[in-house]
Structures are given as C-alpha cells and as structure tokens.
Amino acid sequence: MEFFNEIELKKIDEIKSHYPESKAALLPVLWMVQEKYGWISEDSMKKVGDLLNIPYEHILGVVTFYTMYNKKPVGKIHLQICTNVSCMLRGGYELFKYVSDKLGIKNKEVTADGMFSVEEVECLGSCATAPMLQVNNQNFYENLSQEKVDKLIDSLHSEQKVNNT
Amino acid sequence: MENMKIILKDIPDLHKIEVYESNGGYSALEKALKKMTPDEVINEVKTSNLRGRGGACFYTGLKWTFMPKETPKPKYLCCNGDESEPGSFKDREIFEKNPHQFIEGTLLACYAMGIKAAYVYIRGEYYKWINLLQNAIDDAYKKGYIGKNILGSEFSTDIYIHRGAGAYICGEESALMNSVEGKRGYPRVKPPFPAAYGLWGNPTTINNIETLSNIPEIIKNGGQWFSKIGEPKHPGTLLFGVSGHVNKPGVYELETGTPLMTIINDYCGGVTDGKEIKMVIPGGSSMPPLTKEEALTIKMDDASLKAIGSAIGTAGVMVMNEEADIVKVLLRISKFYYHESCGQCTPCREGTGWMMRVLKRIDEGKGRMSDLDLLIEVAQNIEGNTICALGDAAAWPVKWTIKKFRKEFEAKIPEVEEKSVPLNKVHSLRYS
Ligand SMILES: Cc1cc2nc3c(=O)[nH]c(=O)nc-3n(C[C@H](O)[C@H](O)[C@H](O)COP(=O)(O)O)c2cc1C
Ligand code: SF4
Ligand code: FES
Numbered sequence: 197m198e199f200f201n202e203i204e205l206k207k208i209d210e211i212k213s214h215y216p217e218s219k220a221a222l223l224p225v226l227w228m229v230q231e232k233y234g235w236i237s238e239d240s241m242k243k244v245g246d247l248l249n250i251p252y253e254h255i256l257g258v259v260t261f262y263t264m265y266n267k268k269p270v271g272k273i274h275l276q277i278c279t280n281v282s283c284m285l286r287g288g289y290e291l292f293k294y295v296s297d298k299l300g301i302k303n304k305e306v307t308a309d310g311m312f313s314v315e316e317v318e319c320l321g322s323c324a325t326a327p328m329l330q331v332n333n334q335n336f337y338e339n340l341s342q343e344k345v346d347k348l349i350d351s352l353h354s355e356q357k358v359n360n361t
Numbered sequence: 362m363e364n365m366k367i368i369l370k371d372i373p374d375l376h377k378i379e380v381y382e383s384n385g386g387y388s389a390l391e392k393a394l395k396k397m398t399p400d401e402v403i404n405e406v407k408t409s410n411l412r413g414r415g416g417a418c419f420y421t422g423l424k425w426t427f428m429p430k431e432t433p434k435p436k437y438l439c440c441n442g443d444e445s446e447p448g449s450f451k452d453r454e455i456f457e458k459n460p461h462q463f464i465e466g467t468l469l470a471c472y473a474m475g476i477k478a479a480y481v482y483i484r485g486e487y488y489k490w491i492n493l494l495q496n497a498i499d500d501a502y503k504k505g506y507i508g509k510n511i512l513g514s515e516f517s518t519d520i521y522i523h524r525g526a527g528a529y530i531c532g533e534e535s536a537l538m539n540s541v542e543g544k545r546g547y548p549r550v551k552p553p554f555p556a557a558y559g560l561w562g563n564p565t566t567i568n569n570i571e572t573l574s575n576i577p578e579i580i581k582n583g584g585q586w587f588s589k590i591g592e593p594k595h596p597g598t599l600l601f602g603v604s605g606h607v608n609k610p611g612v613y614e615l616e617t618g619t620p621l622m623t624i625i626n627d628y629c630g631g632v633t634d635g636k637e638i639k640m641v642i643p644g645g646s647s648m649p650p651l652t653k654e655e656a657l658t659i660k661m662d663d664a665s666l667k668a669i670g671s672a673i674g675t676a677g678v679m680v681m682n683e684e685a686d687i688v689k690v691l692l693r694i695s696k697f698y699y700h701e702s703c704g705q706c707t708p709c710r711e712g713t714g715w716m717m718r719v720l721k722r723i724d725e726g727k728g729r730m731s732d733l734d735l736l737i738e739v740a741q742n743i744e745g746n747t748i749c750a751l752g753d754a755a756a757w758p759v760k761w762t763i764k765k766f767r768k769e770f771e772a773k774i775p776e777v778e779e780k781s782v783p784l785n786k787v788h789s790l791r792y793s
Contacts, residue, residue, distance in 0.1 A: 214478075214519075214521040215521075215541075216435070216561055217542070217543075217561065219542065219543040219544075220541060220542050220543040221543065222543035223523065223524065223525075223526055223540065223543060224523070224524065226526070227485075227524060227526070250543075254544075257545055258543070258544065258545055261528065261545040261546065261703075262485075262525075262526035262527050262528050262546075263526075263527035263528065264485045264486070264525075264526040264527030265526055265527075279693070280447045280646075280693060280697060281447055281448065281605070281642075281646060281679055281690055281693050281694060282447065282448055282604035282605050282610075282679055284689070284690070284693055285604075285605045285606060285679075285681060285685065285690075286605070318445070318447070318529065318697055318700060318701070319445065319446075319447035319448070319449075319646075319697070320486050321444050321445070321449065321450040321453055321484065321486065321487065322450060323447070323448055323449075323450050323602065323604035323605075323610070323677070323679070324450060324602060324603065324604045324610035324611045324612065325610070326604065326610075330486060333485065333486065333488060334488045334489070335488075335489065336489065
C-alpha cells in the first residue's frame with residue numbers, strides 16, 4: 197500500500213493551500229495518517245516529514261504533545277470514557293470500571309485479539325449527557341447505562357466482524 | 362416563560378442555509394457590506410458592550426480596535442472552539458443548531474478588521490461538529506457568502522477549520538496560534554499580544570464561538586438594542602451549560618443576570634431526587650465554587666459573581682447535591698489540570714502535581730491537618746507566577762474549595778495522623 201494515494205496527496209495539497217506555510221498542515225496531515233493507519237508510527241512521522249519538509253524531531257514533538265494522536269496501536273474499537281467531574285457525578289468511573297472489567301483490560305490496554313482498547317479521557321464536552329464515551333475519536337454515545345453499553349459493545353463488535361469479512 | 366434568544370432560536374432546521382436565510386440570515390452581512398464602513402461595524406459592537414464568552418469577559422469591540430488599521434501584513438482571525446474546560450459544552454450546540462449565525466458573525470468580524478482568513482479551531486474530539494460546521498461552510502461558499510468578492514463587494518475572505526488533537530491548553534489564545542502553525546501548543550509569553558504578534562507573527566484577533574455568534578444580531582438590531590438585554594454591564598444572553606445533579610441537564614440560553622436558582626429549578630427541573638445543593642461551580646471547572654447559601658441568591662453575570670469572589674467563566678454550571686464528595690471532586694479537577702499543564706513553567710508543572718498528590722493522600726484517609734494550609738500555599742504560589750492563566754485555573758479551585766468547604770476535607774483526615782508517609786513520596790518528581 198502506498199503511504200498516501202493520489203487522492204490523498206491532492207487532499208494534502210488542498211490543506212496546504214489553507215495556510216501561508218506548509219508546516220501548518222502538520223496537524224491535519226497527522227490526522228489523515230491516524231485515520232488511515234490507526235496510529236502514528238516513527239516511519240509515518242518520517243514520511244510526513246519528507247512530504248511537508250519538516251524535521252522528524254519537530255513531528256515527534258508534536259505527536260507526543262497531543263493526546264489524541266496514538267503513539268502505539270490501539271484496538272480496532274477504541275473506547276474513550278470520560279471520568280471528569282460532571283461524568284463522575286453521574287457514574288463515569290463506574291462505567292469505566294464496568295467496561296474495563298468486561299473486556300478484561302486496564303486503561304490504555306488492548307484486548308488479546310486486538311479488537312478493543314479502553315482509555316480514561318478528560319471532559320469531552322458532553323457533560324449534560326453523562327456518563328458517555330467516544331469511539332475511535334469519532335462518534336459520541338451518551339446517557340449510558342450498563343445495559344446500553346453492553347448493547348453498544350456487541351453491535352460495534354459485530355460491525356467490525358462484518359467489515360473484516 | 363418568555364425569554365430572549367439571540368443564538369439558539371426555536372426555529373426548526375435553522376442549521377440549514379435556506380432556513381437561516383428565510384429567517385433574516387446573512388442580511389446583517391449584506392447590510393454591513395452595502396451600507397456600513399468597517400469602523401461603523403466596530404462602533405456598533407462597541408456600543409453593544411458585548412463581552413467575550415470564552416471566559417475572560419473582555420469587551421469585544423475594544424479588542425477589535427487593537428488591530429492595526431494601516432499595515433502591509435496580512436491579518437487573521439482565530440475563532441476559538443476548543444471548548445475543553447470541564448463543564449463547558451455550549452459552542453458545540455451552536456455548531457449543531459445555528460452554524461450559519463456563527464459563520465456570519467465571523468464574516469462580519471473579518472470585514473470590520475480587514476481580515477482575509479479566519480481559522481476556526483475546534484477540539485479534535487468534536488469530530489461530528491467539525492463535519493456539521495464544514496458542511497455549513499461549504500454551503501455558504503456555494504452561495505457566495507464566503508470567498509472572493511462576497512455578495513459582489515470588494516471584500517473577500519476565507520474560513521478554514523483547524524482540528525485540534527487533544528490538548529486543553531490549546532484553548533489559550535497563544536497556544537492555539539502555535540497549534541494552528543503546526544507546533545506544540547505552548548502558550549507564548551505576553552506581551553507582545555496577538556493584535557501585534559499573532560499567527561505567523563501577524564496581527565491576529567481571537568474570539569470565542571459564542572461571542573462571534575452574537576455579532577449578526579447586533580449589526581441587524583443595533584448595539585443599543587443589545588446593550589439593554591440582561592445586565593447592563595454584561596449584556597446579552599449566555600448559553601448556560603448545566604450538568605451534574607440536576608434533572609434536566611443541558612444548554613439553556615438565558616439573559617445575563619438570571620438567578621442561578623431560576624436556571625436550576627425552572628429550566629433544569631431542580632436538583633436530582635429532590636436533594637439539597639451542596640456546591641455549584643458557576644463557569645467551568647476553574648472557577649471558584651459557590652456554597653449552597655451563595656447559590657441560593659446569586660445572579661449569573663460577571664459583576665454579581667465577581668462580588669462574591671468567583672467568575673462567570675464559560676457559564677458551564679456544575680451542580681453538586683448534598684451527597685457529593687467534595688474531596689473527590691477537587692481531586693478530579695486537580696488531576697485534570699495536572700494532566701493538561703504544558704510543563705513550561707515550574708510553578709504550574711510542579712504545583713499541579715503536588716496539589717493532586719496531596720489531595721489524593723487526603724482522599725485516601727492519610728492526610729494531615731497541615732495539608733490543608735499546604736495546599737492553599739501551593740495554590741497561591743502558582744497564581745500569577747506563570748506564563749498563562751492555566752496556572753490560575755488550577756490554583757483557584759484548590760484555594761477556594763478548601764477555604765469554603767474546609768469541613769469536608771477535615772472529615773477525611775484521621776485524628777491520629779499517620780507519621781509514616783514521607784513527604785518526598787508526595788512531592789516526588791512529575792513523571793515518577
Ligand atoms: C488554559 C486556558 C484555556 C482556555 N480555553 C478556552 C476555550 O476552550 N475556548 C475559548 O473560547 N476560550 C478559551 N480560553 C480563553 C482564550 O484564551 C481567549 O481569552 C478567548 O478565546 C477570547 O475570546 P473572547 O474574547 O471572545 O472570549 C482559555 C484560556 C486559558 C488560559
Ligand atoms: S501556566 Fe502551565 S499551562 Fe500555562 S504555560 Fe505555564 S506550564 Fe504551560
Ligand atoms: S465531564 Fe464528561 S463530558 Fe464533560
């Protein structure tokens with residue numbers, strides 16, 4: 197697989213045109229890497245560096261600064277559970293514990309089959325619909341209960357299996 | 362109950378450009394471009410007394426006048442949608458329910474200050490809302506509201522979304538600018554301020570999403586009209602995001618000066634299970650908390666909250682009932698600021714860790730009475746001694762929660778103090 201295909205390279209040119217300096221395209225391009233590969237490896241950082249003409253060291257500094265960039269692989273289904281105050285008051289920690297126990301993993305661990313990982317995260321701006329979680333930096337699932345999260349995990353799991361076949 | 366709504370109007374499908382247009386949308390832009398000079402737009406905003414909704418309550422019109430008029434340099438606008446302060450979730454409501462009013466406000470700001478490009482910085486977790494806003498921006502481009510020669514005038518400007526990647530500190534204005542430039546989100550030493558040295562060293566203004574969303578109605582109805590809504594010194598409405606122990610948490614747009622208990626009882630359906638209030642944080646997790654007595658009488662505006670030693674912040678109201686464990690709440694808040702400190706300043710980097718570890722020790726029943734004063738001392742040593750206001754944001758809740766709720770902390774401290782916890786275990790290095 198090419199690191200970035202034609203269409204993606206076009207997209208990167210478009211992104212670069214938004215800024216007076218191509219260095220500013222770094223965050224959006226790192227997002228593209230993560231969305232394509234699931235995480236950002238040293239090799240990816242070097243490739244991005246060549247593409248945008250930015251030293252590897254700078255990119256490493258950026259990737260390690262921002263918590264949403266995965267520095268190592270996460271599960272296919274990455275569950276990000278908020279435990280900040282508003283969620284805590286409505287069962288955020290209980291949700292976090294329930295999900296981790298159910299999957300048999302701890303914070304930032306991945307299940308043996310590589311399917312799930314869980315992460316305790318800071319406030320996601322969804323405090324009125326607590327407790328809640330986000331999946332793969334994308335969809336929010338709000339007002340969760342144990343039953344709801346059971347169903348959610350099942351349905352995400354079967355979706356993944358279908359996608360893989 | 363009748364109440365004034367400026368942003369989250371009760372109009373179905375207002376997020377669609379046609380619906381927005383048929384309800385007077387983009388008419389303020391047209392009015393400004395055809396009948397007003399940029400200075401007249403700024404003056405209208407000054408007259409309105411609009412104050413920033415991002416936390417610091419600074420006068421928007423005044424901020425706009427800081428931008429140099431005659432300069433060969435490009436000028437920029439940053440629209441702050443980082444919204445990462447715990448308890449804050451109002452800007453996302455604007456992206457979802459009324460994105461075009463925000464876009465129109467941004468265009469008016471660009472026209473007023475002669476700006477050719479605006480970057481909307483949105484926290485990376487708001488994937489869904491980034492897409493919603495991008496759709497709205499695309500529609501506005503198609504209709505000629507954004508881009509070259511807007512509505513046939515000389516005025517051209519572009520609006521771009523810049524997605525964050527998980528760092529609360531990027532809501533701080535200079536950190537945000539570094540992040541747009543593709544760097545680590547380190548706050549910059551000020552001065553120079555953004556109007557002199559912002560994005561790529563050029564004059565830059567930064568405003569919150571809600572602040573900008575007020576502009577179209579101000580231009581349509583006049584600054585005078587806006588200045589008379591709510592509290593005269595802090596006029597307009599606020600998008601109160603209420604969370605925690607209430608029956609109907611959510612975002613409620615209400616006039617400034619609305620009593621807190623009106624918000625909690627009349628809009629949020631009261632405290633859960635009919636319980637009593639113990640503590641309320643009025644404006645996002647960094648704001649000094651209110652006791653029950655204060656909560657019962659306080660009005661929600663800048664001056665009223667300042668008078669009792671707190672502040673309106675982001676109007677993110679976090680309600681805690683009589684059963685809430687205040688020590689755990691403060692510990693969680695401290696953990697957040699420790700996690701989010703960018704590490705540039707020693708008092709913030711080390712102090713946030715100290716506070717968290719001492720609070721943890723108290724929560725575990727291993728604290729000492731002297732810890733309470735120690736915490737206040739550490740907090741006071743951070744306050745005012747750092748590059749950016751995250752230091753203060755971390756210090757205030759510790760200082761004020763302990764001052765106002767000391768009994769809650771004392772109740773967790775054992776009578777016979779454990780002498781065996783060596784101090785260096787608590788005050789150990791950040792990454793140990
Ligand atoms: C640590 C920190 C985080 C901040 N986060 C935000 C934020 O998420 N959104 C925001 O609008 N302002 C935030 N601010 C305030 C901004 O620095 C700035 O004052 C504001 O965006 C200006 O807009 P306004 O004048 O329209 O309020 C933060 C400030 C600090 C010190
Ligand atoms: S106060 Fe804290 S967050 Fe702000 S610059 Fe200093 S170390 Fe960074
Ligand atoms: S505290 Fe969990 S989303 Fe805000």
